[in-house]
Amino acid sequence: MSQGEPGIELDTSLGYMLKAASSALHSAMEAVLKPMGMTITHYSCLELLAQRPGLSNSELARGTFVTRQSMNVLLQALERQGLVVRAAQAPVGRALPTELTAAGRRQLRAASAAVRRVEQDMLAGLDPADQDRMRRLLTACITALSGPPASAD
Amino acid sequence: MSQGEPGIELDTSLGYMLKAASSALHSAMEAVLKPMGMTITHYSCLELLAQRPGLSNSELARGTFVTRQSMNVLLQALERQGLVVRAAQAPVGRALPTELTAAGRRQLRAASAAVRRVEQDMLAGLDPADQDRMRRLLTACITALSGPPASAD
DNA sequence: CACGATATGTCAGACTACTGACATGAGTCA
DNA sequence: TGACTCATGTCAGTAGTCTGACATATCGTG
Numbered sequence: 001m002s003q004g005e006p007g008i009e010l011d012t013s014l015g016y017m018l019k020a021a022s023s024a025l026h027s028a029m030e031a032v033l034k035p036m037g038m039t040i041t042h043y044s045c046l047e048l049l050a051q052r053p054g055l056s057n058s059e060l061a062r063g064t065f066v067t068r069q070s071m072n073v074l075l076q077a078l079e080r081q082g083l084v085v086r087a088a089q090a091p092v093g094r095a096l097p098t099e100l101t102a103a104g105r106r107q108l109r110a111a112s113a114a115v116r117r118v119e120q121d122m123l124a125g126l127d128p129a130d131q132d133r134m135r136r137l138l139t140a141c142i143t144a145l146s147g148p149p150a151s152a153d
Numbered sequence: 154m155s156q157g158e159p160g161i162e163l164d165t166s167l168g169y170m171l172k173a174a175s176s177a178l179h180s181a182m183e184a185v186l187k188p189m190g191m192t193i194t195h196y197s198c199l200e201l202l203a204q205r206p207g208l209s210n211s212e213l214a215r216g217t218f219v220t221r222q223s224m225n226v227l228l229q230a231l232e233r234q235g236l237v238v239r240a241a242q243a244p245v246g247r248a249l250p251t252e253l254t255a256a257g258r259r260q261l262r263a264a265s266a267a268v269r270r271v272e273q274d275m276l277a278g279l280d281p282a283d284q285d286r287m288r289r290l291l292t293a294c295i296t297a298l299s300g301p302p303a304s305a306d
Numbered sequence: 307c308a309c310g311a312t313a314t315g316t317c318a319g320a321c322t323a324c325t326g327a328c329a330t331g332a333g334t335c336a
Numbered sequence: 337t338g339a340c341t342c343a344t345g346t347c348a349g350t351a352g353t354c355t356g357a358c359a360t361a362t363c364g365t366g
Contacts, residue, residue: 094362248331
């Protein structure tokens with residue numbers, strides 16, 4: 001109980017609070033998506049495809065923060081369910097462009113509305129200026145973590 | 154045509170940014186803990202026990218954002234490894250108080266230092282005032298999400 | 307042109323965390 | 337006292353994600 005910190009002070013640790021907030025959001029999203037038969041990654045994939053049609057498996061994986069192997073499993077399921085379609089041949093390289101089907105867009109519509117409500121609930125106590133501050137702060141954290149991968153000493 | 158994200162709705166969604174930040178932190182922590190043979194939940198459990206000795210399995214689960222079933226499996230492994238000890242009998246109710254062993258504290262020390270470095274890297278661009286703002290904002294989000302939902306577990 | 311480096315798609319196995327289910331201990335209330 | 341409710345510990349099965357491995361396609365460099 002002297003010299004260097006004894007550990008991470010959980011009550012004020014931003015790392016811990018970030019995990020807590022993310023966990024709370026995850027649970028809340030799960031709660032609204034589950035009744036629709038969707039997982040969070042499932043929804044995220046559809047949302048990403050709606051905004052950026054033609055993304056490949058690897059690009060979708062990066063955008064949803066899972067490995068390309070996991071996304072591959074998911075995409076195969078979504079394709080079987082008729083929610084997305086993948087090009088049979090790669091226009092360039094090996095990347096196969098993926099797009100939503102009408103059924104996919106329909107399923108996404110309901111899910112997207114529910115998720116938007118969850119996000120609005122989360123931000124209920126924050127005014128527009130607060131939300132801008134939060135964007136700036138989160139962006140700074142993401143940038144800092146993505147940059148220097150090797151800071152060991 | 155990989156790296157680099159064109160400006161889309163997702164880039165301003167605080168839900169998405171929160172997930173991105175959490176994912177980046179998760180990866181960074183994983184990268185430093187893996188060489189030590191620890192997972193994030195493993196480390197989190199030890200850190201929590203160091204600050205709140207005597208926590209029960211269910212309390213540890215809540216503090217690390219996993220189910221009590223998952224924590225039970227982890228605790229059994231940690232006990233086999235001699236990192237924690239659990240009371241043989243419950244002093245009251247069914248909750249079994251858990252505490253770190255000397256070996257557990259030793260392993261935690263190295264891990265905690267590494268994690269602290271990761272957290273400091275993440276906050277490198279934020280001054281103390283920014284960090285206070287971030288605490289307030291995250292707390293507001295957590296509170297807002299923990300209140301309304303009326304789902305059972 | 308050949309070679310290596312990089313990026314992608316995909317299959318297979320392993321692991322982590324989750325859901326479901328049941329038993330036990332403590333508190334509440336009629 | 338007995339019934340009800342809630343929290344806890346634990347076992348079993350399931351689901352989602354990960355790591356490892358391999359084949360293929362493009363680009364840069366010599």
